[in-house]
Amino acid sequence: MYMPILATHNLVVDVSAESDNSLPGEFFFSLQLHRMRTRGRRPTVHVVTLGCSKNLADSEQLLAQLAAAEWPVAVHGTPRRNDIIIINTCGFIEQAKQESINTILDFAERKKQNRISRLYVTGCLSQRYRHQLEQEIPEVDAWFGTLELPQLLKHLGTDYRHDLVGEHYLTTPSHYAYVKISEGCNRICSFCAIPLMRGPHRSKPMEAIEQEVRSLVSRGVVEVMLIAQELTYYGLDLYRRRMLAELLRRLADIEGLAWLRLHYAYPAAFPMDVLDVMQQRSNICRYLDIPFQHISDGVLNRMRRQITRHQTYDLIQRIRDRLPDMTLRTTLLTGFPGETEQDHEQLLRFVEDIRFDRLGIFTYSHEEDTAAHALEDDVPPEVKERRAQEIMTLQQNISLQKNEALIGQTLRVLLDRREGAWWMGRSEGDSPEVDNEVWVADAAGLAAGRFADVCITDAAAYDLFGRVAGHVGKGPASPASATRNASFNVAP
Numbered sequence: 001m002y003m004p005i006l007a008t009h010n011l012v013v014d015v016s017a018e019s020d021n022s023l024p025g026e027f028f029f030s031l032q033l034h035r036m037r038t039r040g041r042r043p044t045v046h047v048v049t050l051g052c053s054k055n056l057a058d059s060e061q062l063l064a065q066l067a068a069a070e071w072p073v074a075v076h077g078t079p080r081r082n083d084i085i086i087i088n089t090c091g092f093i094e095q096a097k098q099e100s101i102n103t104i105l106d107f108a109e110r111k112k113q114n115r116i117s118r119l120y121v122t123g124c125l126s127q128r129y130r131h132q133l134e135q136e137i138p139e140v141d142a143w144f145g146t147l148e149l150p151q152l153l154k155h156l157g158t159d160y161r162h163d164l165v166g167e168h169y170l171t172t173p174s175h176y177a178y179v180k181i182s183e184g185c186n187r188i189c190s191f192c193a194i195p196l197m198r199g200p201h202r203s204k205p206m207e208a209i210e211q212e213v214r215s216l217v218s219r220g221v222v223e224v225m226l227i228a229q230e231l232t233y234y235g236l237d238l239y240r241r242r243m244l245a246e247l248l249r250r251l252a253d254i255e256g257l258a259w260l261r262l263h264y265a266y267p268a269a270f271p272m273d274v275l276d277v278m279q280q281r282s283n284i285c286r287y288l289d290i291p292f293q294h295i296s297d298g299v300l301n302r303m304r305r306q307i308t309r310h311q312t313y314d315l316i317q318r319i320r321d322r323l324p325d326m327t328l329r330t331t332l333l334t335g336f337p338g339e340t341e342q343d344h345e346q347l348l349r350f351v352e353d354i355r356f357d358r359l360g361i362f363t364y365s366h367e368e369d370t371a372a373h374a375l376e377d378d379v380p381p382e383v384k385e386r387r388a389q390e391i392m393t394l395q396q397n398i399s400l401q402k403n404e405a406l407i408g409q410t411l412r413v414l415l416d417r418r419e420g421a422w423w424m425g426r427s428e429g430d431s432p433e434v435d436n437e438v439w440v441a442d443a444a445g446l447a448a449g450r451f452a453d454v455c456i457t458d459a460a461a462y463d464l465f466g467r468v469a470g471h472v473g474k475g476p477a478s479p480a481s482a483t484r485n486a487s488f489n490v491a492p
């Protein structure tokens, strides 16, 4: 899907400083011994991740391979003179490409000044523009495409290990993780360069995903975000039928998995059986990230989204009829070629009518080799910006009203981290990095990765504030006081 770039993930966990929760268990002892023997001798490999959660998941696989080969690894901190840098880039719109190039140039400069020893670039930008970039930035030692992890490891003298497929070296807080269920995309959205960089859709076998999630849960992960370019296509290539609902059923049965969250569902021909499973399983979040991109029939048609305005309204109605407490997140794209003021008015009305719970917006980026590149990029940049701003201002008011309506209610919150006198957490309707946060006043028993029932006392457009009002524990128990009357298969 054409998704918002998450805040740049210069996420870093210096292995020497962080909890080893993030290491695959079987590597823990050998890595500790290795550190004692080799500290100060072998360079550290720093992995810098740019872009979306899919890239983050790729970096975690790379880090797992490196850690298993006993490389000291880091995801933040200042590299030393003999350290190695790997930049995992993003390249799907202009802004993301620029950020990736700036990051590469920054490290290229450090390499020129002998402040790092080697520089490698991988990921989407590298896949798409390798040939141009290797001429222009000769300081980079080697460039790799999105499917060239074995070759990258080879450059470090390390063999790729098939037995580590699905292993994560967690760069997120240790209680949540992103799990990719497929790679690539078979859709034909005319504005999107992702299929050019990531290739056609390839589903991961269901057993492999189940094993991956089980392994994460056994290491203390309680929330899993299932990610893909397009979740609803899952299974069509591998099993000849859509299997997302079946996959959810199997994953929801994993003991100890408290929240399972879905990111990026394509709206055309949305598989309604997914909603049945959501209804049946209390640990699947009533949360759907479904990028609609636009509402005007003319624009949708030129975008090749395979859905009409009427079908879009109808789908949302059916989702809300079935699951009235569903949190709906969407992404919109403004300034697509030929978008008129009337189209924009329709989009504003759509946002007003639907009152999405969460909304992200992009301005159109004219990407070469996409189908839309043949159209004239005729909406001036300042008009694209103005339209995006109008939508965001409208959404900000909606979000504030929705949040104010929660004052006095009790929400079940998963705590992510502490900030001063507050714990920062999220409700079931909020995904990390992109959605609202709940500020919880400090109280006994609170810790990252724990659930608490929180009474909301104040609200802003994208933040809620509250105090503990009941259950605090490892599982999201206490159904009576929570937003959903559900029982969970997690011990309290």
Ligand code: SF4
Pocket: 001, 002, 185, 186, 187, 188, 189, 192, 193, 194, 195, 229, 230, 266
């Ligand atoms: S082609 Fe469409 S469905 Fe596929 S990643 Fe791009 S925007 Fe998403």
